[in-house]
Amino acid sequence: MxxxxxxxxxxxxxxxxxxxxxxxxxxxxxxxxxxxxxxxxxxxxxxxxxxxxxxxxxxxxxxxxxxxxxxxxxxxxxxxxxxxxxxxxxxxxxxxxxxxxxxxxxxxxxxxxxxxxxxxxxxxxxxxxxxxxxxxxxxxxxxxxxxxxxxxxxxxxxxxxxxxxxxxxxxxxxxxxxxxxxxxxxxxxxxxxxxxxxxxxxxxxxxxxxxxxxxxxxxxxxxxxxxxxxxxxxxxxxxxxxxxxxxxxxxxxxxxxxxxxxxxxxxxxxxxxxxxAPVDFPVKRAVHPHTETAGIVRHRVDAGDTFEGGDVIADIVTPHGEPKATVETDHDGYVVGRYHGVAAYENDPVTSLAVRDDGDLVVPRSQE
Ligand SMILES: [Zn+2]
The missing domain is CATH 3.40.630.10 (Zn peptidases)
Structure with a gap:
């Protein structure tokens, strides 16, 4: 060769x-x-x-x-x-x-x-x-x-x-x-x-x-x-x-x-x-969750942690550290990694997650 x-x-x-x-x-x-x-x-x-x-x-x-x-x-x-x-x-x-x-x-x-x-x-x-x-x-x-x-x-x-x-x-x-x-x-x-x-x-x-x-x-x-x-x-x-x-x-x-x-x-x-794997069900990669509120991200989870739908993944705080909002997930799964930096704009994702996947692994190329 x-x-x-x-x-x-x-x-x-x-x-x-x-x-x-x-x-x-x-x-x-x-x-x-x-x-x-x-x-x-x-x-x-x-x-x-x-x-x-x-x-x-x-x-x-x-x-x-x-x-x-x-x-x-x-x-x-x-x-x-x-x-x-x-x-x-x-x-x-x-x-x-x-x-x-x-x-x-x-x-x-x-x-x-x-x-x-x-x-x-x-x-x-x-x-x-x-x-x-x-x-x-x-x-x-x-x-x-x-x-x-x-x-x-x-x-x-x-x-x-x-x-x-x-x-x-x-x-x-x-x-x-x-x-x-x-x-x-x-x-x-x-x-x-x-x-x-x-x-x-x-x-x-x-x-x-x-x-x-x-x-x-x-x-x-x-x-x-x-x-x-x-x-x-x-x-x-x-x-x-x-x-x-x-x-x-x-x-x-x-x-x-x-x-x-x-x-x-x-x-x-x-x-x-x-x-x-931290969970025993099939998972898919998800850029999730996103914050609707701009601010400083303080994660409540780390890579490898498991979570369920409704759990808080991160707090959004002011530059002074005062609470502003929480970011929840609506999935079950585990944390793959936290996104870099703490400054979040509207709709920025805060973590990379592995979430429950019930989808097929073989799919038509054109989704009509
Ligand atoms: Zn790469």
């Missing part, structure tokens, strides 16, 4: 670079590539990390799983791109400086149609997509969430049915392209569940399909791998950002090895991470 300048060889760990664009200053922008190929044929697992350049625990976990000895132990091949965003890495920032928005929202989507030529981040994402779409049997994309956040896995819903082209003039929708049918979507969702569970972090289902598409998450690394390329793919959130959380990094590596065991690339039983 060849990815950029990295050419795999049985029983070896090789490194190289994947050029993704030319920089105005005369050098290529290139992504580091590592490939570990086993002596025996088997599946190909892709590990990508730190598309948000300040999510350094993700980068460190990706580096650490790609040990010299991995190639002598595995069946099949592991391809690892530990940093998908060198511009963000240079400055320890979430985004690149090509244009300031989220680089993890520009992967190819059959629904995405622009009248202007794609900008450089979209070209880079497309080139990364092309590199994994043909070769990956599974993909794990490593990230981090809020400071103090619990580590978790995000499991996306699998979309089925045609993407639609919406006429700019009339608003009329016509189906385009061929997409998986519902049975294929269920099969893909089952495969995804098997691998996401194998990681042995608490699994949180992604937002509802409507919110997912609204946020362009089908154009994230794992979202496009899953919903466009049909590869079982999920996102891992390894705690907080900007400083490597060593304990979480270590568990992140264990999770990756567990996925290899589940794919029968590595022998042996899965190693428990010891990370258990």
């Amino acid at each position: 060849q990815i950029g300048t990295a050419e795999s060889s049985p029983g070896e760990l090789v490194t190289g670079w994947l050029d993704v664009t030319d920089l105005p200053t005369g050098t290529p922008e290139r992504l580091p590539v590592l490939i570990a190929e086993g002596e025996e044929d088997g599946p190909t697992l892709w590990i990508t990390a730190s598309i948000h350049g300040n999510e350094v625990t993700a980068l460190a976990a990706a580096q650490d799983v790609m040990r010299e000895e991995l190639a002598s132990k595995i069946r099949g091949t592991v391809v690892c791109l530990p940093n998908l965003n060198p511009a963000g890495l240079r400055r320890t920032t979430r985004t690149s400086y090509y244009h300031g928005d989220d680089p993890n929202r520009y992967f190819p989507d059959p629904d995405a149609d622009g009248s202007r030529p794609p900008r450089v981040q979209e070209l880079i994402d497309e080139r990364v997509f092309e590199a994994f779409a043909d070769s990956a049997d599974a993909l794990v994309d490593l990230h981090t969430a809020q400071v103090g956040s619990i580590p978790f896995v995000i499991r996306d819903r699998v979309l089925h049915g045609s993407a639609e082209r919406r006429s700019a003039d009339t608003g009329a929708a016509t189906p385009r392209g061929t997409e998986r049918d519902e049975d294929e979507a269920r099969e893909l969702a089952d495969e995804l569940e098997r691998l996401a569970d194998a990681y042995d972090f608490p699994v949180i289902n992604e937002y509802t399909a409507e919110e997912y598409m609204e946020q362009n998450l089908q154009r994230s690394t794992a979202g496009a791998a899953l919903n466009n390329a049909g590869i079982p793919a999920f996102t891992v959130e390894l705690g907080g950002f900007e400083v490597v959380e060593e304990n979480t990094r270590e568990k992140g590596v264990v999770g990756l090895l567990n996925v290899m065991r589940e794919l029968d690339m590595l022998p042996g039983e899965p190693e428990p991470t010891g990370l258990d």
Whole structure:
């Protein structure tokens, strides 16, 4: 297998670079590539990390799983791109400086149609997509969430049915392209569940399909791998950002090895991470609750705490510390992380939560 300048060889760990664009200053922008190929044929697992350049625990976990000895132990091949965003890495920032928005929202989507030529981040994402779409049997994309956040896995819903082209003039929708049918979507969702569970972090289902598409998450690394390329793919959130959380990094590596065991690339039983979900019902990710009152946020909960509908999540106080309002939740679930800062404007969310999810994990792409 060849990815950029990295050419795999049985029983070896090789490194190289994947050029993704030319920089105005005369050098290529290139992504580091590592490939570990086993002596025996088997599946190909892709590990990508730190598309948000300040999510350094993700980068460190990706580096650490790609040990010299991995190639002598595995069946099949592991391809690892530990940093998908060198511009963000240079400055320890979430985004690149090509244009300031989220680089993890520009992967190819059959629904995405622009009248202007794609900008450089979209070209880079497309080139990364092309590199994994043909070769990956599974993909794990490593990230981090809020400071103090619990580590978790995000499991996306699998979309089925045609993407639609919406006429700019009339608003009329016509189906385009061929997409998986519902049975294929269920099969893909089952495969995804098997691998996401194998990681042995608490699994949180992604937002509802409507919110997912609204946020362009089908154009994230794992979202496009899953919903466009049909590869079982999920996102891992390894705690907080900007400083490597060593304990979480270590568990992140264990999770990756567990996925290899589940794919029968590595022998042996899965190693428990010891990370258990605080509740025993299915949950989905929720940016919730929001405060209607502007003020200073004083949280009553921390990451990992459970709550029930009606519980107060935070107080909103004046700059003098006097009570102004309370922010309640109307869901059951647990706290994933608290949002940074204490200054809240109207309708700002105060926490990232995992709330009870009764929704289906396989959903039609067009919600009519
Ligand atoms: Zn991220």
